[in-house]
Amino acid sequence: MEHQIDIRSEQEEITAIVRMAHSGDTIACRRESQFEICKRALVEAKLVGITIQLLDDDGYIIRQTSSKKRSQVNGPTFNDRQLAVIKALEKVLAHCKKEGISLIGYSDELVALPTSIAGTDLASAYAIDVYTSGCYRGADGIDSLLTQ
Template structure:
């Protein structure tokens, strides 16, 4: 569950909001000065694993930061850059929102589709499945194993 900070929140109110946030949620605000002060709170209080979002009037995140320890940047054997890792974390957040909204993602060979969780596996059809535009970054495991030229 996300925690929302009021416009004009003080340092103490922000700290209280962060500490009361659900571990799977985010701390959200609609006010840029509050967002900036919340980033300061995260650093000064050394709070790790907190996602802070600046959201617009419709509730969409326009800016997001997640606090972490400096040593948590990435494993030494990772081939992803820090920026690529941040993109993966953002994708994970989107997938978490899908779960909250009752959407499941299903891979069909080299296609990815979304459908409501209330649809049983026996009822999967193009009528209930929405194709996801993966922009060419999603590949089914069979195509990756059988043909490395696609990647």
């Protein structure tokens, strides 16, 4: 079954929709904040087999996530240590947002900018290259990741 979240829906209503979903259901929303609420509610409810989609104004899927048990994932997966590192990175990124730092991918480089100037003509003058130890590749470098 597909559930559409109204653009005016608030957190409580969105959480209730997620909790009532069954395996195989799809929940579609149009706001980034609603997508994030759906993801958090899905994790908290520990539901399996639910797909959450973020749609653009034309109804195209621009982001999607599905819940699965670890045993359902085929192929190479992250080990527990790698998952802990990813969680730590997510915490660091949350701190970046809190402190007003935007991380922007320019070609194959990752740069940090004060959020207040991100997207302005001054951005490149204030950009600081982030040393990623070779683990970040921009869209231009995706082919090199696939051949490694």
